[in-house]
Amino acid sequence: MMARRHRTPWSERLRIRPLSTISMAVVWVLLWGTFSPMSIVGGLLVGYLITVTLPLPPIFWKGRVRPWGVVRLISHLIYDLLISSVRVFLLAFHRKVDLKAGIIRIDLITDNDLYQVQVAEMISLVPGTVVVEVVRHPRRLYLHAIDLHGDDPIGRVQKMAVDVESRVVRAFGSRQEIEDFNAALEGHPAPEATDLEVEA
Numbered sequence: 001m002m003a004r005r006h007r008t009p010w011s012e013r014l015r016i017r018p019l020s021t022i023s024m025a026v027v028w029v030l031l032w033g034t035f036s037p038m039s040i041v042g043g044l045l046v047g048y049l050i051t052v053t054l055p056l057p058p059i060f061w062k063g064r065v066r067p068w069g070v071v072r073l074i075s076h077l078i079y080d081l082l083i084s085s086v087r088v089f090l091l092a093f094h095r096k097v098d099l100k101a102g103i104i105r106i107d108l109i110t111d112n113d114l115y116q117v118q119v120a121e122m123i124s125l126v127p128g129t130v131v132v133e134v135v136r137h138p139r140r141l142y143l144h145a146i147d148l149h150g151d152d153p154i155g156r157v158q159k160m161a162v163d164v165e166s167r168v169v170r171a172f173g174s175r176q177e178i179e180d181f182n183a184a185l186e187g188h189p190a191p192e193a194t195d196l197e198v199e200a
Contacts, residue, residue, distance in 0.1 A: 014052060021047035061114055062174050069171035076167055077122060084127040087147060101146045103132065104154055106137035106161040109184045110169060115134070116141075118168045123161060 021044060028043030029035060091099075108116060113136070120131040120141055134143040145157050162185075169181045 015109075016048065017051050023047070024050055042046065061112075061172075063169075063172045063177055064174065066171055069167070073122075073167045073171040075162075077125065080126045084129075088127045088174050091147060099146045100148045100153075101144065102148050102154075104143045104145055104157050106141040106143060106158060108141065108165060109162070109181055110165060110173075111139055115168050115172070119161065119165045120165050122168070129157070129160075139151070147157075 024047030025040065025043030028046055029039050032039045032043075072181055108119065110116070116134065116136070120134055123129050123141070123143060124131050128147060128156070129143050129145045131141050132144050141161065143157065143161070145153075148154070148157070150156070166181065169178055173181065
């Protein structure tokens with residue numbers, strides 16, 4: 001006999017979730033490209049309807065926002081965007097284009113939905129890499145990467161992913177999560193040493 005699927009009561013579904021609603025309203029307004037009262041109200045209504053009709057499971061976050069970690073996360077992202085954009089630009093002008101592409105498996109260290117989504121999004125933002133599959137159990141990402149030349153290109157991409165995960169944890173993780181991350185690094189490509197310090 002199959003077990004019945006747990007259904008969220010309508011009283012719970014109809015509850016307003018301010019953060020989710022406002023986030024989707026911001027996306028709605030940006031998509032329309034106008035900041036008129038009508039687009040803002042429409043975005044709030046659409047956001048609320050989405051939370052009612054398509055409720056998502058809650059994400060539990062025990063960390064906190066670390067300003068210095070966020071600054072480093074954003075600055076590294078901008079640097080990676082610039083370098084990768086230049087590489088892709090130069091690759092487009094080669095007489096013989098050899099993408100040397102492949103699918104690379106990335107085993108994540110943290111066991112957290114929020115961090116996994118953040119790492120996947122940040123990696124996909126960088127030209128030349130895109131996440132093609134996300135696995136929750138065990139925590140894995142499969143990346144499509146190009147320009148896999150040189151010595152140990154797979155190891156280079158894996159290290160890049162662990163560096164991104166390290167910066168995400170340093171920006172939003174709790175002290176315990178950072179310590180657990182550092183303790184679990186054995187067997188993974190080593191992130192930058194400066195990213196592994198525990199901030200009080």
